[in-house]
Amino acid sequence: MKKIIFTICFLLFIKNTEAQVSNYSSMSDLTEDKILRGGDIFVIDKLKNSKNIEATGNTYLSEKFKKGSIEFKDGKKYEAMLRLDIFNQTFEIKNNDGKITPISINENVEIYLDEQRYNMHNVMLGEKGDLAILKDIVVNEDLSLYFLPRKVLELPNERAIQAPSSGYSENKQKAKWKEAHLYLIKSNGNYIExxxxxxxxxxxxxxxxxxxxxxxxxxxxxxxxxxxxxxxxxxxxx
Incomplete structure (x- = not known):
């Protein structure tokens, strides 16, 4: 699983405000300055490779934006309309004005979507290691279960060719985004499919x-x- 991400990192501005950990800031308070915290979140400014591929389906866990929250280790929490782009391993925020902002997170940020917690993990499967966004299912000290949202691009096996009376036309079958989700068990620090x-x-x-x-x-x-x-x-x- 490859992360296809090109990021522009913004300089961060942190305000010293007094707020209780249990309080959520509203969507109107969710500005770029407040999202970008100490390098934990990066705004993505890129042309997505996945969107340039002619394929049916989409790369989202759910295409519809849903109410969720972004939570930082310092206790700050922001409500937002969110969706997960599985292929690019990013979350997208839909602001009140309709603007969509893709963000990349690290291990210090927790995303809550449909009351489920998502976080970045350093996963090693086989000989390949990579960062992956996982959803908590069961988290225990010695044994845990995670959901790895995953989609793969299924390419057509062949092209259907038609031969009408005047020349010929080639009907290309489109590629298709197909769900290929996995469950992972974490045991002794290792992630096992x-x-x-x-x-x-x-x-x-x-x-x-x-x-x-x-x-x-x-x-x-x-x-x-x-x-x-x-x-x-x-x-x-x-």
């Missing part, structure tokens, strides 16, 4: 093999079902 089969899960060595086999049979665990994965992680976190 949840496989689709119980045999592969047993071979990962995350759980005691005999206990895992008994538990998943008794509870009819489906590794593609989020609720079942929550049961599994909570059971082995005891």
């Amino acid at each position: 949840v496989p689709k089969s119980h045999k592969k899960m047993s071979l990962l060595g995350i759980f005691n093999e005999k206990e895992y086999k008994l538990f998943r049979k008794q509870n009819k665990i489906d590794l593609k079902d989020e609720d079942d994965l929550i049961k599994l992680v909570n059971h082995f976190s005891k």
